[in-house]
Amino acid sequence: MIEYKVWFGKIYKRNSELEVIKSDDFVESFIESRCEKLPFSLKEISLKIFPSEEEYYSELRRTAIRVAEIEVEKELKSSDRYIISLLKALDEIDLGINLFSEKIRDLEEIRTDKTTEEFRRIVGELKELRKDIERRISSEASKLMPNVTELVGGVIAARLLERAGSLKRLASMAGSTIQILGAEKSLFKAMSRIKKGKKAKTPKHGIIFQHPYIRTLPKKLRGKMARFLASKLAIGARVDYYSGELKEDLAEAVRKKYEELRG
Amino acid sequence: MVKKAELEILEEIAPNTFMIRYDDKKFLATKSRSKPHYGEKKYAEFREWIPYRSKLAAMILNGYRIKLKPDMKMLYLGAASGTTVSHLSDILEEGVIYAVEYSARPFKKFLELSMERRNIIPLLKDASKPEEYAGIVEKVDFIYQDIAQKNQREIFVKNAEFFLKENGEGLIMVKARSIDSVAEPSEVFSRFLSEMEENFTILKHGKLDPFHKDHIFVHVRL
Numbered sequence A: 001m002i003e004y005k006v007w008f009g010k011i012y013k014r015n016s017e018l019e020v021i022k023s024d025d026f027v028e029s030f031i032e033s034r035c036e037k038l039p040f041s042l043k044e045i046s047l048k049i050f051p052s053e054e055e056y057y058s059e060l061r062r063t064a065i066r067v068a069e070i071e072v073e074k075e076l077k078s079s080d081r082y083i084i085s086l087l088k089a090l091d092e093i094d095l096g097i098n099l100f101s102e103k104i105r106d107l108e109e110i111r112t113d114k115t116t117e118e119f120r121r122i123v124g125e126l127k128e129l130r131k132d133i134e135r136r137i138s139s140e141a142s143k144l145m146p147n148v149t150e151l152v153g154g155v156i157a158a159r160l161l162e163r164a165g166s167l168k169r170l171a172s173m174a175g176s177t178i179q180i181l182g183a184e185k186s187l188f189k190a191m192s193r194i195k196k197g198k199k200a201k202t203p204k205h206g207i208i209f210q211h212p213y214i215r216t217l218p219k220k221l222r223g224k225m226a227r228f229l230a231s232k233l234a235i236g237a238r239v240d241y242y243s244g245e246l247k248e249d250l251a252e253a254v255r256k257k258y259e260e261l262r263g
Numbered sequence B: 001m002v003k004k005a006e007l008e009i010l011e012e013i014a015p016n017t018f019m020i021r022y023d024d025k026k027f028l029a030t031k032s033r034s035k036p037h038y039g040e041k042k043y044a045e046f047r048e049w050i051p052y053r054s055k056l057a058a059m060i061l062n063g064y065r066i067k068l069k070p071d072m073k074m075l076y077l078g079a080a081s082g083t084t085v086s087h088l089s090d091i092l093e094e095g096v097i098y099a100v101e102y103s104a105r106p107f108k109k110f111l112e113l114s115m116e117r118r119n120i121i122p123l124l125k126d127a128s129k130p131e132e133y134a135g136i137v138e139k140v141d142f143i144y145q146d147i148a149q150k151n152q153r154e155i156f157v158k159n160a161e162f163f164l165k166e167n168g169e170g171l172i173m174v175k176a177r178s179i180d181s182v183a184e185p186s187e188v189f190s191r192f193l194s195e196m197e198e199n200f201t202i203l204k205h206g207k208l209d210p211f212h213k214d215h216i217f218v219h220v221r222l
């Protein structure tokens, strides 16, 4: 017997017999429904419990809207935090990988045995997990902030989000703030040196400095590129917060600027 | 005295879809009982359909027509805030549009549209996981896809396997940059087309310039 969870209940298939059990809560069964490709027609079966097509569609539409209302609010409330905690997990895994790799080196200098092999296996698994989490971050980031993600990729987008605290806060920042986001520590250091009358360089780049468009430019052009990228990020974050639709020309402009500077 | 503006239907393109002339302005529009959705103007009962905002409008204005019937069942992947879906909802007056979008913010606005229209079923789902809506979406006549993703071909094929009727059709909007950010667009497109040919008959493909740069539409049949 095979069970199919459809939005209006459960369908059981025995040989070629189909039995329909109607759900007493469509919202719940809609949310839980999940199945492989159906070997029968959903619409035809539905007419065993709905008196007409019209009633089928109006119940379906009502339920879909109700579920969508619930899920959209849930998603909007939690996705900032979800991405931030995924990012923290990523950083912790990196720490773990480094720690274990060091241990392996230490041990191997003395001798290779079962324990080092075990460590190697764990590092391998951590690297797999790291890849998974990175993919997750990218896909969640492109849902929450498609423009920022298109501009700098999922992980850097997530770091900006983490520094800002939320998309709302990121969306309220000026480009000049976004440009040094993540460089606050060195900025404070520089400021306090300056206050004491000492010489100090103010930092030009924060998190966005990790982006290849900046890293691969000659040093003297990096500030210019960072400023440009940050100004587009500020626009992108705002669009992400207010409409969430991709603006095609932002990434295009950044690419052009990079090509122009690189020469 | 101000001359009264005149509205003239120049051509019927699809059900409820017309080329309109209003004063000196010539434009594509759908006949609609609803209010504007994305800042487009409404002249009498005609809602202007803006090609810079909708790739389907761009395709039509570039001269290509697909056959749409008022009672069609359609699966729409990548609804965003519902710009194009709003016009399809005018066209498929007696049909049903199952519309999938996975990003919550644009979806919120799309949800408002779904509440105003009787023929839209909104689904906050990931189009790469049809298992999650296989118990909701029935077999459809048409799949429309505009998701700008690297693996959009695989996603389309998977959805067609699940939901497309025999001889059903599909329309896919392809953005070169999202499939390959460095290769020449023409190369990306010809690779895409030859891969699509493994599963579908390609009825037509063409550019969406000047409205959408480095994009093509691909019209297929199963």
Ligand SMILES: C[S@@+](CC[C@H](N)C(=O)[O-])C[C@H]1O[C@@H](n2cnc3c(N)ncnc32)[C@H](O)[C@@H]1O
Pocket (backbone or CB within 6 Å): A143, A245, A246, B053, B054, B055, B056, B077, B078, B079, B080, B081, B082, B083, B084, B085, B100, B101, B102, B103, B106, B125, B126, B127, B128, B146, B147, B148, B149
């Ligand atoms: C270019 S926009 C679509 C515009 C829309 N078709 C219109 O013309 O009004 C692409 C949309 O696809 C959505 N998208 C991308 N990948 C998706 C997926 N795997 N599942 C669902 N939606 C997806 C994005 O969130 C974005 O809103």
